[in-house]
Amino acid sequence: MVEFHMSQLAKKHQYTHWTVEEMLSIPAEEISSPGQLCADPRVSVILMTRNHAPYLRQALESVLCQVTSFSFEVLLGEDHSTDHSITLCHDLQTAYPKTVRVITAAKQVGITANFLRLQVRARAPFVALLEGDDYWTSANKLERQIELLDNNPDWAWCGARTLNRIHPLPASESYGLSEVSRRFVVHTSTIMYRRKALNIYPRFPDMVGWISMVSIVLSQAGRCGFLDETVSYYRRHAGGLYTGANTLHRIELAQAFTDVMRSHLANRYDKELFDRELWICSWELQLDPQTFSLQLWIYRIKILFSLIAPRLCLRMPGHFLKLVSNVISQPLRVVYFWKRNKKSSV
Template sequence: MNITDNNNESIIVSIKCTAYNHEKYIRETLEGFIMQKTNFRFEAIVHDDASTDNTADIIREYAEKYPDIIKPIYETENQYSKKDGSLLRIMNEASRGKYFALCEGDDYWTDPYKLQKQVDFLESHPDYVLCSHRYRKFYQNTLSFDNSILPRDFNKDFTFDLNYYILREDWVTQPLTCMYRASAFDSDYYMKFKNKKDLIFFYVLLKRGKGVLLNDCMGVYRIHEKGVWSGLSLKNQFISELQTTKSIYDVEHNFTAASMLKVFLQRNCNMFNSQIMKSELKLILSVWCIVVKYFKIEGIILIMHQLHLKIKIQKLWNKIVSIGKR
């Protein structure tokens, strides 16, 4: 896509927004872009990935009304489903900014100074590659917000690196919160990974430098049944994360990858181990089979550790039940 305009002032931030069948949500997303108050130029590259609803029409409406900000791309063939990096290439070729900000078409921003705050930080801290912030979850089925501001356990700006990102049991950053230096992202390295999920994206980025989490809450992550991640079942989320971890392991074959595997299993398998009901045993066994399939010896060793924990939990549970029957 060729983007031309008559303003010679440089674009500082390119917002990269991908949308697919987001007609219910895309207006709120686009409003979050146009409300931004900055002392620099920015653009929003809004990519409709061959939606079958009215998403493209809504994007077109905003592009006509705000041509200096909204730069649309309309596909006739879905690019995300190709899994070959086409979507990343298209978005990168269209984006002209020094910094890239991310927001998918079903999430939205709530602070009109979000871009300004993030640019100010990155301009004054050249050794950082990524600037993130806190956010809230919104549950579409109940039309309610989560009570917590995420990620939890922070009350001030916080610096993190790749090791912290890997070892923390919940993610420090989400796409809707992220701004990063365009020059810091190694697309060729990224393309080596078979699985190109968000975790891989941040893994590649943080290999180049550190990130900061601003304590400000400036966006909303929407949970709904058609979400790429939130729409998956618990088991399929587990499988997706396992495939992502396997992708890193295949490329790296080092301590970092092994650490990721261990943390992944502890984070996810403990969730299954906490379910002691017999009805869950079949699911747990199927998950262990997946781990062995992907990770061979390493997976077996970690599974034995997890099973040891499960046996302890099972014994404790049986003891509690027996006491209750007296």
């Protein structure tokens, strides 16, 4: 079980940050062609990958097909994959020496360290993010987002819509720290930010929810602009860092994120953070008539009262009781759906 305690977090993480020197000390070997790279990129695309060999070429090509009025570079962060991703990275760098820089190492460094060693080596004033199993669907993504941030100098970052992922908040011109604390306002594959906003970075624990932590830090530097256009595709597959985890582990990760952020934000956004946690729990325990079983239902009940109730029952009693009602009534709703479908098929 993932456990973080507030007293330990306050002592370990508050007021403690990665320095540039420490980011540069993360194991990293660069494979690039310095003499051929563009001299003054406007955007550095951080493309993080581990065991994404079946998808990596499509991800990179979706970046390379961008139509821009400026130059950009791609930092391919390969985190010691067990498939042939590193070989593919070598091939892609050889094929695109003017754009691609590969950053790797002889050992795995983890999600956060992989991101930070790329962040510190990015040469452009703007950074765009993409993971190796997703891809961009709009050839104008970078141009449109640069325009958005240029027109709004007080915004620290921006995002957009993503295919295969529900946008959890009503569309808005921009989002502040309160909204970002409550929901995943934009997907990783749509994010662009001002590089200087992350010149220093808190020493958060290495977790799958790293991008939510990045989003919080960026929102402390400025608002998140929203481009109400679809620019990327989120690929769901068993090997994905989040979609490949099971229900119990995903709820534990949500709870760990809440505890880390409560410490980081000095309890100023507790209401929003617990609302986010309950929202995730509701999604994880929701009914799926196609896969419903009594064994699965009993498992959900156990999670609800042993893991979720101690944290949320008193903090959010009304919303928690609604969640209890939804989970307990699942067998009745399955019977209703089954009878309705049987009647309609006659």
